Structures are given as structure tokens and as C-alpha cells.
Amino acid sequence: xxxxxxxxxxxxxxxxxxxxxxxxxxxxxxxxxxxxxxxxxxxxxxxxxxxxxxxxxxxxxxxxxxxxxxxxxxxxxxxxxxxxxxxxxxxxxxxxxxxxxxxxxxxxxxxxxxxxxxxxxxxxxxxxxxxxxxxxxxxxxxxxxxxxxxxxxxxxxxxxxxxxxxxxxxxxxxxxxxxxxxxxxxxxxxxxxxxxxxxxxxxxxxxxxxxxxxxxxxxxxxxxxxxxxxxxxxxxxxxxxxxxxxxxxxxxxxxxxxxxxxxxxxxxxxxxxxxxxxxxxxxxxxxxxxxxxxxxxxxxxxxxxxxxxxxxxxxxxxxxxxxxxxxxxxxxxxxxxxxxxxxxxxxxxxxxxxxxxxxxxxxxxxxxxxxxxxxxxxxxxxxxxxxxxxxxxxxxxxxxxxxxxxxxxxxxxxxxxxxxxxxxxxxxxxxxxxxxxxxxxxxxxxxxxxxxxxxxxxxxxxxxxxxxxxxxxxxxxxxxxxxxxxxxxxxxxxxxxxxxxxxxxxxxxxxxxxxxxxxxxxxxxxxxxxxxx
Amino acid sequence: xxxxxxxxxxxxxxxxxxxxxxxxxxxxxxxxxxxxxxxxxxxxxxxxxxxxxxxxxxxxxxxxxxxxxxxxxxxxxxxxxxxxxxxxxxxxxxxxxxxxxxxxxxxxxxxxxxxxxxxxxxxxxxxxxxxxxxxxxxxxxxxxxxxxxxxxxxxxxxxxxxxxxxxxxxxxxxxxxxxxxxxxxxxxxxxxxxxxxxxxxxxxxxxxxxxxxxxxxxxxxxxxxxxxxxxxxxxxxxxxxxxxxxxxxxxxxxxxxxxxxxxxxxxxxxxxxxxxxxxxxxxxxxxxxxxxxxxxxxxxxxxxxxxxxxxxxxxxxxxxxxxxxxxxxxxxxxxxxxxxxxxxxxxxxxxxxxxxxxxxxxxxxxxxxxxxxxxxxxxxxxx
Numbered sequence: 001x002x003x004x005x006x007x008x009x010x011x012x013x014x015x016x017x018x019x020x021x022x023x024x025x026x027x028x029x030x031x032x033x034x035x036x037x038x039x040x041x042x043x044x045x046x047x048x049x050x051x052x053x054x055x056x057x058x059x060x061x062x063x064x065x066x067x068x069x070x071x072x073x074x075x076x077x078x079x080x081x082x083x084x085x086x087x088x089x090x091x092x093x094x095x096x097x098x099x100x101x102x103x104x105x106x107x108x109x110x111x112x113x114x115x116x117x118x119x120x121x122x123x124x125x126x127x128x129x130x131x132x133x134x135x136x137x138x139x140x141x142x143x144x145x146x147x148x149x150x151x152x153x154x155x156x157x158x159x160x161x162x163x164x165x166x167x168x169x170x171x172x173x174x175x176x177x178x179x180x181x182x183x184x185x186x187x188x189x190x191x192x193x194x195x196x197x198x199x200x201x202x203x204x205x206x207x208x209x210x211x212x213x214x215x216x217x218x219x220x221x222x223x224x225x226x227x228x229x230x231x232x233x234x235x236x237x238x239x240x241x242x243x244x245x246x247x248x249x250x251x252x253x254x255x256x257x258x259x260x261x262x263x264x265x266x267x268x269x270x271x272x273x274x275x276x277x278x279x280x281x282x283x284x285x286x287x288x289x290x291x292x293x294x295x296x297x298x299x300x301x302x303x304x305x306x307x308x309x310x311x312x313x314x315x316x317x318x319x320x321x322x323x324x325x326x327x328x329x330x331x332x333x334x335x336x337x338x339x340x341x342x343x344x345x346x347x348x349x350x351x352x353x354x355x356x357x358x359x360x361x362x363x364x365x366x367x368x369x370x371x372x373x374x375x376x377x378x379x380x381x382x383x384x385x386x387x388x389x390x391x392x393x394x395x396x397x398x399x400x401x402x403x404x405x406x407x408x409x410x411x412x413x414x415x416x417x418x419x420x421x422x423x424x425x426x427x428x429x430x431x432x433x434x435x436x437x438x439x440x441x442x443x444x445x446x447x448x449x450x451x452x453x454x455x456x457x458x459x460x461x462x463x464x465x466x467x468x469x470x471x472x473x474x475x476x477x478x479x480x481x482x483x484x485x486x487x488x489x490x491x492x493x494x495x496x497x498x499x500x501x502x503x504x505x506x507x508x509x510x511x512x513x514x515x516x517x518x519x520x521x522x523x524x525x526x527x528x529x530x531x532x533x
Numbered sequence: 534x535x536x537x538x539x540x541x542x543x544x545x546x547x548x549x550x551x552x553x554x555x556x557x558x559x560x561x562x563x564x565x566x567x568x569x570x571x572x573x574x575x576x577x578x579x580x581x582x583x584x585x586x587x588x589x590x591x592x593x594x595x596x597x598x599x600x601x602x603x604x605x606x607x608x609x610x611x612x613x614x615x616x617x618x619x620x621x622x623x624x625x626x627x628x629x630x631x632x633x634x635x636x637x638x639x640x641x642x643x644x645x646x647x648x649x650x651x652x653x654x655x656x657x658x659x660x661x662x663x664x665x666x667x668x669x670x671x672x673x674x675x676x677x678x679x680x681x682x683x684x685x686x687x688x689x690x691x692x693x694x695x696x697x698x699x700x701x702x703x704x705x706x707x708x709x710x711x712x713x714x715x716x717x718x719x720x721x722x723x724x725x726x727x728x729x730x731x732x733x734x735x736x737x738x739x740x741x742x743x744x745x746x747x748x749x750x751x752x753x754x755x756x757x758x759x760x761x762x763x764x765x766x767x768x769x770x771x772x773x774x775x776x777x778x779x780x781x782x783x784x785x786x787x788x789x790x791x792x793x794x795x796x797x798x799x800x801x802x803x804x805x806x807x808x809x810x811x812x813x814x815x816x817x818x819x820x821x822x823x824x825x826x827x828x829x830x831x832x833x834x835x836x837x838x839x840x841x842x843x844x845x846x847x848x849x850x851x852x853x854x855x856x857x858x859x860x861x862x863x864x865x866x867x868x869x870x871x872x873x874x875x876x877x878x879x880x881x882x883x884x885x886x887x888x889x890x891x892x893x894x895x896x897x898x899x900x901x902x903x904x905x906x907x908x909x910x911x912x913x914x915x916x
Contacts, residue, residue, distance in 0.1 A: 306778075308777065308778065347780065347782075348777065348778070348779075348780035349780030349781075349782075350780075351780075352780050358778070360778060365772075365774050365775070366774050366775055366778040367775065367778070368772070368775060369767075369768050369771045369772045369775045369776070370771070370772065371771040371772075372767075372768070372771065376764070380768070380775070380779045381779055381780070383761055383764055384761055389761045392760050392761055392762060393759050393760055393761070394759060394760065394761055394764060
């Protein structure tokens with residue numbers, strides 16, 4: 001039997017002006033976990049799309065068990081037992097777990113669905129691999145971790161033995177990541193072969209047997225993980241040395257910039273409050289990080305801060321000025337109601353003028369107008385300033401000059417400079433554009449929500465430096481992050497949020513990722529009264 | 534050479550124009566096929582008159598311009614709302630109200646033409662407010678409200694004119710019961726000036742309305758592409774979330790956009806009926822000029838300057854269509870014209886198809902972009 005189960009030989013895939021894959025060779029052994037490492041835009045996705053039949057390469061061949069195969073579309077890939085867990089899950093929200101797993105390969109008798117047969121197989125598989133699921137739960141009601149298990153079961157149900165995982169850990173807690181690693185190992189032990197796309201070096205070191213590194217569309221090399229280390233891998237990936245530990249001086253917190261008291265925000269998806277009576281402060285010159293697993297109220301908390309959503313109770317004060325103050329409802333506290341507490345809800349523009357900057361969680365939904373050019377996006381928060389407009393007419397020259405300045409200063413790379421459509425830019429550079437715009441406003445408070453999501457090591461390093469530089473200039477930084485490494489590395493103070501409440505406050509120097517993980521999962525809670533300032 | 538061609542294609546405007554031309558071509562071919570199917574003997578001649586009549590005489594050319602003016606206005610109306618992410622299917626209602634305001638000003642109050650046009654502007658704007666308000670405050674889909682307001686407009690206008698005896702042709706000695714007065718009799722000062730153009734073009738249809746429409750197109754273009762207001766409007770249209778994030782008052786902009794859009798359509802109604810060649814007829818039927826604004830705007834991919842030319846095209850085909858009689862009956866001609874316009878309005882789809890090929894390549898390329906295209910290269914391309 002051939003040693004390699006899949007061989008991609010000398011794959012070249014060109015797009016106009018760009019060679020996304022340049023003579024790449026990747027060989028996957030039977031029963032190994034093979035990591036595919038590279039920066040954003042290094043060509044990982046293109047290579048996997050070629051393997052999955054979404055693109056046809058200009059040059060090169062794919063061999064399965066030593067025989068040349070042509071993969072014209074994902075169905076062909078499936079016939080060859082190649083399965084893939086996409087980064088963004090491909091599940092039908094309103095279907096049950098079982099229905100999603102069998103979707104497309106439903107067992108039937110003369111067109112009638114044989115659910116019992118399917119259920120038996122799914123339950124068997126789930127027990128065999130320890131993939132805990134509830135076959136009758138609706139996808140929309142289950143956690144992200146379980147959704148991922150459903151995706152994995154989909155591959156197993158189809159008897160796939162070549163499994164591609166596209167950045168599978170991005171949405172998981174540390175404990176869930178450990179679990180996933182275990183599952184991957186058990187697959188490998190059984191002889192299934194795994195391709196694991198990631199840019200997290202820790203995970204590669206932990207689980208992979210070999211690693212292929214791509215850079216700028218070229219294959220830099222394939223190494224045995226046991227013969228290498230993180231520093232070497234990152235040098236291969238980026239082409240230079242990368243600092244892992246963010247070096248920063250101790251914070252010297254100054255005045256309170258942001259003061260949040262008893263903030264309560266209703267949820268849009270369920271009847272409970274998404275944020276429950278939360279109080280905290282951010283001072284000038286410190287980075288406060290709100291950690292937690294996705295969907296525990298961080299998003300709503302940020303929306304209330306930045307004005308995208310209306311809280312139902314509480315006060316928010318920015319630089320001593322109340323930007324949100326919810327007057328109490330009549331009846332409940334009549335004495336105070338008589339004192340006529342007026343509700344204040346400052347519009348977003350005013351908050352921005354007061355010195356709030358916001359790097360939003362979803363850069364394409366909120367951060368950018370994708371059909372606008374780069375320069376138009378760079379003035380999105382400032383176009384109304386006299387520098388950029390005169391009696392209602394946009395001063396194109398000033399906009400262009402300003403854009404060119406930011407592009408140079410923040411090293412935003414794009415095809416056509418200021419007039420590039422934002423849509424055509426890579427994710428990393430889109431994020432750089434937002435960071436440039438929000439930092440150049442010279443804010444007093446920077447609200448940064450997952451500023452490094454989906455970015456590669458080089459870009460992450462860059463954005464972390466920018467956050468710390470802002471802090472050192474005496475700005476308050478409120479960072480919301482799901483990445484524990486980022487939380488521990490960058491912040492000066494950590495707040496952990498679980499189910500809408502702040503369940504713990506930590507000093508990053510005195511805590512561990514594991515401890516934070518327990519709090520994030522709700523397994524622990526600081527019982528002592530947190531000092532509410 | 535190859536590189537040059539590629540660069541031309543990269544300019545968004547050129548893709549739009551190319552898409553519009555392809556769509557027109559496809560529309561005409563399908564129209565020709567239809568003609569052959571329906572009446573093979575006369576098809577060739579009819580097609581030739583369809584595509585050449587507009588240029589055959591100054592008279593026909595003038596008629597084309599005369600019909601184009603209100604089309605430009607309704608096209609601008611629809612296009613302006615499109616740019617803000619709204620589908621103003623209510624242009625016909627706003628057009629009707631604009632026409633009624635203008636005619637009441639002209640006949641009932643004996644006002645001069647420019648005041649009447651201003652009234653048309655106001656009437657259309659008022660009719661645009663409602664769908665805008667419903668959308669902004671209650672998030673009611675503007676398509677539903679504007680369709681309802683189309684019918685409300687028509688019946689309200691019919692009711693009003695019926696109850697103003699002075700408005701009707703009969704009052705001024707006309708024979709028809711169901712028509713507004715002939716402006717030449719009722720108030721010649723309300724007629725849009727002809728400035729000798731009618732003599733020059735040897736046509737009764739010719740007046741300055743086409744220039745007024747072009748001026749509005751320029752105004753619309755300036756608003757959309759030169760002002761902060763236009764910047765905000767388009768930001769709302771392209772990505773409402775991002776505009777809210779940037780502190781733009783999206784609700785205000787929705788209402789304003791509908792008001793301006795309605796005002797454009799209203800002026801269209803004013804221009805058409807103040808020309809004096811058409812009289813408002815009290816029928817239970819929505820005026821088609823408003824709906825024709827939709828393909829005009831689509832064909833122009835909502836670009837105000839493009840709207841001028843696409844309105845010319847639609848008007849040209851209509852004038853040519855009239856010349857296909859008697860070989861083809863009026864209804865058949867309408868069908869053919871609709872088919873051509875319908876396919877021509879696929880410009881957006883065609884552009885999408887043209888762009889998708891490019892976009893797919895660009896998207897995939899974008900990943901590799903930051904690594905492969907270094908900044909200095911980018912500078913070249915700007916120049």
C-alpha cells in the first residue's frame with residue numbers, strides 16, 4: 001500500500017496578477033495529523049479549495065493512494081472520502097442535529113426517510129468517538145462546540161477518512177480545544193488522515209505530526225513537528241522573527257475614563273437579560289480586557305457602550321460626562337422617580353466626538369462600507385469635520401492626502417491605494433484600515449472587540465503593538481477578546497464574563513489560562529464581593 | 534495591449550456602460566425574434582422603423598426628447614432611492630401627485646409655469662415622505678407602502694380634480710368629460726416655454742423640459758458624488774449597519790432620500806403635463822411613466838448621468854414602436870417594447886455577471902494580495 005493517502009504534486013493556481021499557489025507539493029500520510037500553516041493570504045484556503053474540487057489547478061496533479069484523480073467538485077471529493085469542517089459551519093439552523101448529519105445522504109426506502117436507521121448509525125458513531133450530541137436538538141439551540149461536533153459527525157457519517165479541519169479552534173474554549181485535540185488523535189490512531197489548517201502554533205506543537213508551511217503562495221517546507229519549535233515555525237511562516245510575548249511596561253493607570261454602573265442590556269435572542277447589572281471602570285493608560293466565551297453578553301455590553309443598542313438600566317460615564325443614564329421606571333422606586341431622573345442616551349456621533357473609538361467585532365458588517373473605496377472608509381468617522389468638507393461638499397483632495405498619510409503610517413496594503421474598493425482588500429488589511437481610522441481619531445477610550453480575529457501572527461503582533469502604544473499614550477483601552485493568549489498577553493486587568501455577569505477579575509500576571517478557562521465556562525465564580533468602585 | 538484592456542475593464546463605470554450596452558443588444562435581438570414570430574412578413578420593416586424612426590425627422594426626434602424628460606425624472610427618482618438602499622416603486626404615485634399639484638396651480642390658481650413646477654416638486658416630495666417615515670420609524674417595507682400610496686394618490690387626485698369644476702376641460706369649452714383643461718386655453722402662462730425650439734425642430738412637442746430634466750440629473754449627480762449628504766446616503770444604502778456605527782442618522786437619511794426621490798418624480802409629472810400636449814385623464818389606472826422609471830434607473834445602474842441616456846433609449850424605442858403601426862397592433866408593440874426594456878433592465882444582472890468573473894478572481898487574489906502586491910507597486914496604478 002502506498003505510504004501517502006493524498007499527494008498534491010506541484011500544484012499551481014493562478015489568479016489574474018497573482019499566483020496563489022506556486023508549485024506547492026503536499027503529501028499526507030495515512031494516519032497522520034498534518035498541519036498546514038501560513039499567514040492570511042499565504043494560499044492555504046486556495047490549496048484546500050483545490051483539494052476539495054472548488055478550483056482546478058493550472059498545473060500539478062492530485063493523487064489518491066498513488067493514483068491520479070481529478071476532483072471537479074466537492075461531490076467528487078466526497079466520493080474519494082475527503083471531508084471538510086469549514087471555519088464557518090455549513091449547518092441548517094432550523095434542522096435538528098440528526099437531520100443535518102444525514103443531509104444529502106439520507107437513507108430512504110422508495111423516497112421515504114429511514115430516520116431510525118440514520119439515528120442508529122449516528123448514535124453509534126457519537127458513542128464510539130465520544131462526540132457528545134443530542135440528535136434531536138435544533139442547531140440554533142446548541143453551543144458552537146456541539147455544532148462543531150455535528151460537523152465532524154457529518155464527515156464520519158459519510159465514511160470520510162481524509163478529514164480537513166479549517167481553523168477549528170477559533171470558536172472553542174480551552175477545555176473544548178483539549179477535547180478536540182483528543183478526538184483528532186483518536187481519529188489518527190484509527191488510520192484516518194487529518195489536514196489541520198491553523199495559524200496557532202501551540203496547537204500544532206500539541207497535536208500535529210508534521211507541518212507544511214506556506215508563505216506568499218510558495219511552499220516553504222514540510223517539517224516534523226518533533227524536530228522543530230514555535231520560533232522556527234513562525235520564522236518559516238512570516239519570514240522573520242516574531243515576538244510571542246508582547247513586551248510592555250507596567251501600566252500606570254490615571255483618571256477614570258469609562259465608568260459603567262449597573263448596566264443591564266436585554267437580549268434580542270432570548271427573554272433573559274444579556275448583560276446583568278454589570279459595573280466596571282477603565283482608567284486612562286490601562287488595557288482592561290473583557291474575556292469570555294462567545295455569546296455571554298460581551299457583544300451586547302459593547303453595543304450598549306458604543307450606542308448600537310439601548311440598555312434597560314444603568315449608567316455609563318465617559319470622561320465624567322454621562323453618555324447613558326436610564327431613568328428608573330415609575331412605580332418601582334417612586335421616591336427617585338419624583339426626583340425626575342431623566343434618561344440620557346447620547347447618540348453615537350456625540351460619543352465619538354467625546355473621544356470614543358470603536359473597533360467593531362464584525363469588520364464587514366459594521367466597520368467598513370465594503371462598496372466604498374479605502375479612502376472613503378478611512379474618513380467614515382470624520383468626513384463631517386471641516387478638514388474634509390466645506391459647506392457640505394467633500395474636499396476630495398484633503399481626503400486623498402489624509403488617506404495616503406494613513407496608508408503609509410499604518411502600512412495598509414491594497415491593489416490601487418486610496419481608490420481600492422474595500423471589498424477587494426484582504427481581511428488583515430481591512431482590519432488595519434479600521435485600526436488606523438479609529439486610532440488616528442486620537443480617542444480617549446478605545447473599545448476594541450476581537451481586533452485580531454482571523455488575522456495571522458504578523459498582523460496580530462502589529463495590532464497588539466498599536467493597542468499598547470495607545471495605552472502608553474494615556475488612552476483607556478477596553479479590549480474584548482475570546483483568545484485567551486491575547487487576553488493574558490496584552491491586558492493589564494482581566495474581567496471574565498459568564499452569562500451576562502462579571503464572574504471574576506484577575507491580574508494577568510497572577511493567573512493562568514486554565515484558571516480563566518474555568519471561570520469562562522462557568523465552573524467557578526469569585527464569591528467574594530468584587531470591589532465596585 | 535492586453536494589459537491596457539484589462540485596466541479599462543477595471544474602471545467600474547466602464548463595466549456598467551458595457552453591461553447596459555450588452556443588455557440593450559440582447560433586448561433588441563429578442564424583440565426582433567418576437568416580431569418574426571408574430572408577423573414574419575412585416576417584421577424586417579417594422580424592426581427598421583423601430584430602431585430608426587427617432588432619428589428620421591426632427592419632429593420624431595423632438596417627440597423622443599419630449600417623452601424622455603419625464604422619464605429622466607422618474608428614473609432619477611428610482612435611482613436616487615436605490616443609491617440609499619430603498620426601492621421606490623412609488624414613483625408613479627409621486628408623479629401623479631406632482632402632476633396634480635402642477636395642474637391645480639396652473640388651472641385653478643392661474644399660476645405661471647415655474648411656480649407650477651415648484652408645486653409639482655413639493656407634491657412629489659410630500660408623497661415620498663410617507664413611505665420614508667414608515668420605513669424609518671416602523672421598519673415597514675417601503676415597497677408595500679409605496680404601492681399602497683400609488684393607489685391612494687391616483688384616487689385622491691381623481692377625486693380632487695372631479696370636485697374642482699374649473700379643472701375640467703368642459704369648463705373651458707372642451708368636449709371631453711374626463712380630462713383636465715387644455716392648458717393653452719386655460720392658462721398659457723403655465724405652459725413650459727418653448728424658446729423657439731418648436732419652430733427650430735418643427736414640432737409642437739418641443740420645449741425646454743428636457744433641459745430642466747438634465748439640470749436635475751446634474752443636481753442629483755452632484756448631491757450623490759460630491760457632498761457629505763450624498764456620502765451619508767450612499768453609506769446607508771451600501772451598509773446600513775456601518776453607517777449607524779459611524780454615527781450617521783440613518784432614519785433621517787431614509788426619510789430625506791424618499792423625499793428627494795419623490796420630488797424628482799413629482800417634477801416629472803409637472804414637466805409632462807405642463808407641456809400642454811397631454812391632458813390628465815381621469816381613469817382608474819396607474820400612470821406608466823412612474824413605472825418606466827424603474828427600468829430607466831436599472832439600465833443606468835442608478836447613475837444620474839447614465840439616467841439621461843437610458844431615458845433617451847427607452848423614449849426612443851417608444852417613439853419607434855409607434856411607427857410600427859399598422860403592421861402590428863398597439864398592444865403587440867407594447868409587448869415588444871416591454872420585452873426590450875425588460876431585458877435592457879437586466880443591465881444590473883449583466884454587470885453582476887461581468888463583475889462576478891472579475892470579483893471571483895479578485896476575491897481569491899485578495900487573500901494573496903497583502904503578501905504579493907507590495908505597496909510601491911500600488912502607487913503606480915493610482916496614476
